[in-house]
Amino acid sequence: MTGRLRDKRIIITGAVGNIGKAAVEAFVAEGARVVIGDVDVARGEEAAAAFGPAVRFVPVDVADEASLAHLVEAGVDWLGGLDVLAQNAGLMRSGSILDFDAAAFDRLFAVNVRALFIGARHAIPHLKKSGRGSIINTASLAGKRGGPGLTAYAASKGAVIAFTTTLALELAPERIRVNAICPGWVDTAFNQPIIDFMGGPEAQAAKVSAMVPLGRQGQPHEIAPLFVFLASDESSYVTAQSILADGGAFNG
Template structure:
């Protein structure tokens, strides 16, 4: 059914590549207008690729003032705000005994604290409009089930799940829904640090076949429809959920 997001006004971070870009593609295809925020200036090219329904604002999600500017300017361009999709992410891998504290802090700044900044400044706009809203956070299977070399990344993504469920309870009275998407292995360059830790692409491919019941990685196009669903009114009764899309790993 086309037009599932007709009239929806969406801000999404981390939208230059991988899952985020595919989410934008599907948002626009369903009738939404979208502001994409990314630290990569090529986001302007991404916006042009999708046409007049998409606008780019450069943002550093680790800086609260920058996030506030994204939300305020984005909502001004959109004429309001219905959906905040927080997809910016960072990955570092390594054994806990060798892991650098600066990398730990960087993971939490991008993967966890940035979600706080986005919600802090988006919620007042949603409340003022009085139309409710949807906040979509991006966690990971690693936030539910970690693995070797993933302690810091898993901790940062686990924090997103805790933040999501608590915020959903806080905002339920405003009809602002808050959910998290938890992808498993997805075939993107984002996972390269984990692949390197595992010993390279061949070792990672063997591990995927061994642990993923469906026997393969997802594509971004298989994750993005959940963004559309959570942005749409079809998910009006869903909040406080951490939805895993992982080919069956979590239940195996």
């Protein structure tokens, strides 16, 4: 531990998935205290127990405003304040536009976009008190560069990028920074719907090899350092950014 996040008080959603769990591990290793929120109660409690006394689990359904408000308030109570809100919960759905109905589209936006708006609204008063707040939103390469089968998902992540940029400008006078992380292909179960749409793992591997200059998928531990950087005072002059971690795919 180098203590880059010593005394930082962090709430993170989507904390038990591959990228979220790697981010929590990195936060704790750098000295932060972390409240982890997720809809998966069993895995959340298991993760909190494994991480030890610096971590507490609070169940949350980010699509439900009351649940999300409870996460923020319970987290602030336990942490004694709030310095960082990492909004990592997300939903992946894929398929042609003709296979999507309005309910599926609305559910995607409820989790990927609306939840970030609500989470920020509840967290901002506490971040103002800290005087050094940071909001980290998880977007995606798909929000900058879509593809077949990703119409709804890419639209939701594009909205996250626009939300991040605009909120950063609004909150700059309050010394609250807002940035987004945009992972490309990362080796997680989260991507299974688009892998299935592409025709399975072999077809997906061929696509990754062709589109990613580094020639491979990323790993969750390669995304986690961006969470640490954006949570830390090292990024004190970084705001309104959507940072790609995509192996060069956007420019490939």
